[in-house]
Amino acid sequence: xxxxxxxxxxxxxxxxxxxxxxxxxxxxxxxxxxxxxxxxxxxxxxxxxxxxxxxxxxxxxxxxxxxxxxxxxxxxxxxxxxxxxxxxxxxxxxxxxxxxxxxxxxxxxxxxxxxxxxxxxxxxxxxxxxxxxxxxxxxxxxxxxxxxxxxxxxxxxxxxxxxxxxxxxxxxxxxxxxxxxxxxxxxxxxxxxxxxxxxxxxxxxxxxxxxxxxxxxxxxxxxxxxxxxxxxxxxxxxxxxxxxxxxxxxxxxxxxxxxxxxxxxxxxxxxxxxxxxxxxxxxxxxxxxxxxxxxxxxxxxxxxxxxxxxxxxxxxxxxxxx
Numbered sequence: 335x336x337x338x339x340x341x342x343x344x345x346x347x348x349x350x351x352x353x354x355x356x357x358x359x360x361x362x363x364x365x366x367x368x369x370x371x372x373x374x375x376x377x378x379x380x381x382x383x384x385x386x387x388x389x390x391x392x393x394x395x396x397x398x399x400x401x402x403x404x405x406x407x408x409x410x411x412x413x414x415x416x417x418x419x420x421x422x423x424x425x426x427x428x429x430x431x432x433x434x435x436x437x438x439x440x441x442x443x444x445x446x447x448x449x450x451x452x453x454x455x456x457x458x459x460x461x462x463x464x465x466x467x468x469x470x471x472x473x474x475x476x477x478x479x480x481x482x483x484x485x486x487x488x489x490x491x492x493x494x495x496x497x498x499x500x501x502x503x504x505x506x507x508x509x510x511x512x513x514x515x516x517x518x519x520x521x522x523x524x525x526x527x528x529x530x531x532x533x534x535x536x537x538x539x540x541x542x543x544x545x546x547x548x549x550x551x552x553x554x555x556x557x558x559x560x561x562x563x564x565x566x567x568x569x570x571x572x573x574x575x576x577x578x579x580x581x582x583x584x585x586x587x588x589x590x591x592x593x594x595x596x597x598x599x600x601x602x603x604x605x606x607x608x609x610x611x612x613x614x615x616x617x618x619x620x621x622x623x624x625x626x627x628x629x630x631x632x633x634x635x636x637x638x639x640x641x642x643x644x645x646x647x648x649x650x651x652x653x654x655x656x
Contacts, residue, residue: 348422354384356432361393372442410530435558443555444513455518455547458507459555472496472551481600506539511557530640533580575636582633602631
């Protein structure tokens, strides 16, 4: 069970940060919240530490303005964000990863966008790579058409919806820096915990959309995203499994089994071609593309991040029982 530290305070904006072995990045995330928060707006800062083992939660524990929720056993991103959304007291909640770092004016721009459109249920910032270059962070919903675009290598041109200078309605945005109207989240039952990580925010935005809420992309709001993905296949394979398994879950949930099977085949084809090309192209890892192709075609195979977390929980339960 989570252990909460420091009583909650009333707030208009609740910063909701999930930390999983974030190292020094959590401190940078919290520093950015402090320095970029718009004046005159009430706030609270919640950090959920997802059973970290690297001591990174100390970056939140030593800050009196932060309410820390510590988990004894690791759980998925959707479950963590849901817990934060239900614990938060602000009208709006800004969901952040520990590796997200808000830039000046980001919170104000997101608030302005959502407050000016009462039908907006969520809004996403423009994410930046550590070198400051914009990265895709808003997309069309997954489906057979999107997978076909990927199969002919037109995915970025036809499915990416981020870019440009104008705030606009999109299908879904990444939750690394996503402002949520908490009333809208409560209306649809928050995030689906079946998505341990990946496609959780996609499913969330889809259900918001189906309930009549708009999703906004706000390019004036910027946040660095210090992506911590490993390029080592052995270390990264559980993430590859999780990614494709949850894409398949999303497809079966929203489009049915036949569409899910079509997307499996189209996605496997696209990664298979990349794997062949990577054999001769410098700077590309054929083994990683091949692993994606296999997993896309057979998403149930392998051990995912969620599987590993479940194994740890089971091991802990057995140890406690003995």
